[in-house]
Amino acid sequence: MPEGHTLHRLAGQLRPLVGGKVAASSPQGRFAEGARHIDGRRLETVEAIGKHLLFDFEDVVLHVHLGLAGSMFASDPAGEPRPGVRLRLVDEPQTVAWNLAAPTRCELWSHEERAALFNRLGPDPLRGDDPQPAFDRISRSDRSIGDLLLDQAVVAGIGNVFRAEVLYCCGVHPNRPGRSLTTAELSCLWETTVNLMRRGVREGRISTVEPSPGDGPEPLDAPAARYVYKQEACRRCGGAVTSWALGPRVAYACETCQPR
DNA sequence: GCTGCATGATGAA
DNA sequence: TCATCCTGCAGCA
Numbered sequence: 001m002p003e004g005h006t007l008h009r010l011a012g013q014l015r016p017l018v019g020g021k022v023a024a025s026s027p028q029g030r031f032a033e034g035a036r037h038i039d040g041r042r043l044e045t046v047e048a049i050g051k052h053l054l055f056d057f058e059d060v061v062l063h064v065h066l067g068l069a070g071s072m073f074a075s076d077p078a079g080e081p082r083p084g085v086r087l088r089l090v091d092e093p094q095t096v097a098w099n100l101a102a103p104t105r106c107e108l109w110s111h112e113e114r115a116a117l118f119n120r121l122g123p124d125p126l127r128g129d130d131p132q133p134a135f136d137r138i139s140r141s142d143r144s145i146g147d148l149l150l151d152q153a154v155v156a157g158i159g160n161v162f163r164a165e166v167l168y169c170c171g172v173h174p175n176r177p178g179r180s181l182t183t184a185e186l187s188c189l190w191e192t193t194v195n196l197m198r199r200g201v202r203e204g205r206i207s208t209v210e211p212s213p214g215d216g217p218e219p220l221d222a223p224a225a226r227y228v229y230k231q232e233a234c235r236r237c238g239g240a241v242t243s244w245a246l247g248p249r250v251a252y253a254c255e256t257c258q259p260r
Numbered sequence: 261g262c263t264g265c266a267t268g269a270t271g272a273a
Numbered sequence: 274t275c276a277t278c279c280t281g282c283a284g285c286a
Contacts, residue, residue: 001266001267001281003267003268051268051269065269066268066279067269067279067280068266068267068268068269068279069266069268069278069279069280070268070279070280071280071281084280086279101280102279102280103279104268104269104270104278104279105269150268152268152269159267160266160267160268161267163267206267229267248269248275249268
């Protein structure tokens, strides 16, 4: 399930297709017309911004958003596609098929629409963006920092897991108003987000707990370790992790380690 | 087998 | 604030 790291990882995995022609089809049928339009075209670039994936095909841009349930996975191009696959992309030498399933968005865009997306989104921790615009917005806001971090116009790519974990790592309570955060806290939030999301790109999942020295690398088949997201007890102080509805999503915090 | 929730986001009310 | 969309899966009967 995707936060920003998933899309940036996918963009990296799809990069070998860039420069070549791509065969596009829609086994499920719901993107048949769009697939026909890009079928046989040369892929110029693939990139991720926030939770969005953008494929540049000369005159047209393919915009993909996975939403909550979407996924994109590679398979053998000789194999039969799963019937639910909205879009299937195969490279010209037919070495790999990429399958898009259950996206909330899969559509063709103009370059203007793509530019509008870039204007709308806040800085992306995985693109090396300058965080200052996000800091400015947070510092001027009465909204809670938990609410602000999920607003893609403030920071692009953070989802509910990273929100909970990053706030915990910096000792910031999700309910604190944006304007109450110190410069040091803002810097901590940004740096922690960059580090944790980069780790997410490397590992293909959201593991946030720092492995203890001498433990060696955590096995990738172990359950992802989290500090507070869906946890019962705080790993640091042993106190209860509380959870509550913060707007439309559930927030998690240790009230001791993240004072209000 | 069924229900409802989930690492997301939008549009209506 | 609510309903809605997309799917997989945990939890339940």
